[in-house]
Amino acid sequence: MREQKTSKQRGRRRAVLVTVVVSLMVSMALPLTGYFAHDAGLALAAEDADKEAVNPRAEYWRAVRGGTEGYSAVSGQETGVLIQNxxxxxxxxxxxxxxxxxxxxxxxxxxxxxxxxxxxxxxxxxxxxxxxxxxxxTFERVMHWYVAISFIILAITGLSLIFGKNVLIPLMGKEGFAAWAQIAKPVHDYLALPFAAGLFLMLLMxxxxxxxxxxxxxxxxxxxxxxxxxxxxxxxxxxxxxxxxxxxxxxxxxxxxxxxxxxxxxxxxxxxxxxxxxxxxxxxxxxxxxxxxxxxxxxxxxxxxxxxxxxxxxxxxxxxxxxxxxxxxxxxxxxxxxxxxxxxxxxxxxxx
Ligand code: HEM
Missing domain, CATH: 1.20.950.20 (Transmembrane di-heme cytochromes, Chain C)
Known part of the structure; x- marks a missing residue:
């Protein structure tokens, strides 16, 4: 009888011991779950942040900057290319x-x-x-002065186009330069070919x-x-x-x-x-x-x-x-x- 009691007592004691050890282990391990929860939370937050930061049309603009041709109703060379790097x-x-x-x-x-x-x-x-x-x-002189005068006009208008921003805007103001550029640009464009024709005729001569x-x-x-x-x-x-x-x-x-x-x-x-x-x-x-x-x-x-x-x-x-x-x-x-x-x-x- 006594022997039976002792084995029961031993069993109870073992159960208590196991319970205490398991409880201790669980209670010690519990705070660790915070790390897992924290890491997982960060990853999720980062994912959310990424989702917010990335332009949903990023791929589209990447293609535009890369020169990928799209559609444009304007006809002509390369009109479908919006940005050229x-x-x-x-x-x-x-x-x-x-x-x-x-x-x-x-x-x-x-x-x-x-x-x-x-x-x-x-x-x-x-x-x-x-x-x-x-x-x-007479022909040589006419050719020479024709080329000389048109060259000088092309030089003045051309210099205005390349140095206008740095030299003429401070002198004439933006409005003044805009008014002059509206004359200089077409004059340069329309005079270019007649000048070239005269120049090569003179040079050939x-x-x-x-x-x-x-x-x-x-x-x-x-x-x-x-x-x-x-x-x-x-x-x-x-x-x-x-x-x-x-x-x-x-x-x-x-x-x-x-x-x-x-x-x-x-x-x-x-x-x-x-x-x-x-x-x-x-x-x-x-x-x-x-x-x-x-x-x-x-x-x-x-x-x-x-x-x-x-x-x-x-x-x-x-x-x-x-x-x-x-x-x-x-x-x-x-x-x-x-x-x-x-x-x-x-x-x-x-x-x-
Ligand atoms: C106000 C402006 C100019 C003046 C006063 C001028 C004056 C002259 C004179 C006096 C000659 C004869 C040279 C000689 O007898 O040997 C000459 C020749 C010549 N000019 Fe002009 N010229 C002017 C502008 C130009 C321009 C802008 C060009 C071409 C872009 C040009 C191209 C030539 C050529 C190719 C000759 C042949 C002789 C050489 O090669 O020097 N001239 N120029």
Whole structure:
């Protein structure tokens, strides 16, 4: 009986012990559930937050920015492409290096010409004979002035387009610049092709006279007589004029080709190629303006006796002998006439 009691008591004690241990374990483990609940809660909250932050049309806009073509009722090249990423790079190149180096080149050329004129003055005629030689036909002069005037208009309107925001708006105000830009832009566009036609006709007309001759190197070595004594030999065009001619030729091709791409965006062009051609157009335009400034100076106040040729068609024999000795000899025949004798094709009318 006693033995039975003890085994019952032992069983009860074991049950109590197990209950206490399990209770202790459960009560110790219970706080851990907080971690699980907390982690799970965070994950859920993050999921909710994500759901709130993500634009439900994000995929759509990602496709738009990636250049994926959509639908547009407007017909034309690439009209279904809403945003083209390359535009940002193009803007940075146009407003950065192209504008900066282009403006620096033009200012440097102007300063250099001003310094040359102040220090050395104009290239004077050593003698004026009063006898003249025909240098330019009427057609050549009309072509030259047509190209020159249209180039100057294109240069002024083109510079207004590229530097208007930084230079003209502070001077004219936004309204003033807007009014001017509305004139400058169509003038630039409509004049471009008539100018290009005139330019290439003029260049074609003079191409034969611009082939390289051995004496051109002599001219270049002495910089047209600026280094050393005397005047180096030169044909109808001296080597400096030939360099100018070929720069205008190559620059003219680059400007015309790129300009056509910009004028007719629906021809074959997508925005990426327009950005490329725009950079070519702006760079070649700014370069040609800088080069033309040198030509305008040397063709007017920089050289005595040169401008009257392009105005009247006639140059003084003294000018021809000084600046274009080979051509002068050609015009006069193999032997130069004695002093006071007129050259063949020369007139005794005074130069205008
Ligand atoms: C007010 C502006 C200009 C003036 C005063 C001027 C003046 C002259 C003069 C005097 C000549 C004859 C040079 C000589 O007898 O050897 C000439 C030639 C020439 N001009 Fe002009 N010019 C002007 C603008 C331009 C422009 C804008 C261009 C072209 C974009 C141009 C292209 C030429 C060419 C290709 C020649 C042939 C000789 C050379 O290559 O220098 N001119 N210019």
């Amino acid at each position: 390359g535009g940002q790079n193009w803007r940075a190149v146009r407003n950065g290096p192209v504008s900066f180096y282009g403006a620096s080149l033009i200012i440097a050329v102007l300063l250099l010409l001003a310094a040359k004129h102040i220090v050395k003055g104009k290239d004077k005629l050593e003698s004026r004979t009063g006898r003249t030689i025909t240098r330019w036909s 003079w191409i034969g006279k611009n082939s390289v001759k051995s004496y051109d190197f002599e001219w270049l070595k002495s910089l047209g007589g600026a280094i050393g004594d005397g005047h180096p030999p030169a044909g109808f065009f001296n080597a400096g004029e030939k360099v100018f001619y070929w720069m205008i030729f190559l620059g003219g091709v680059a400007m015309t080709l790129s300009g056509v791409y910009l004028l007719f965006p629906n021809l074959e062009t997508v925005r990426e190629s327009m950005q490329f051609w725009h950079i070519i157009h702006a760079s070649s335009g700014l370069f040609l303006i800088a080069v033309a400034l040198g030509h305008i100076y040397l063709g007017s106040v920089g050289t005595e006796g040169v401008l009257e040729g392009m105005v009247s068609g006639e140059v003084d024999e003294g000018f021809a002998r000084q600046h274009h000795s080979v051509w002068y000899e050609e015009v006069k025949g193999s032997a130069a006439p004695a002093e006071g004798e007129a050259a063949p094709g020369a007139s005794s009318a005074p130069a205008t």
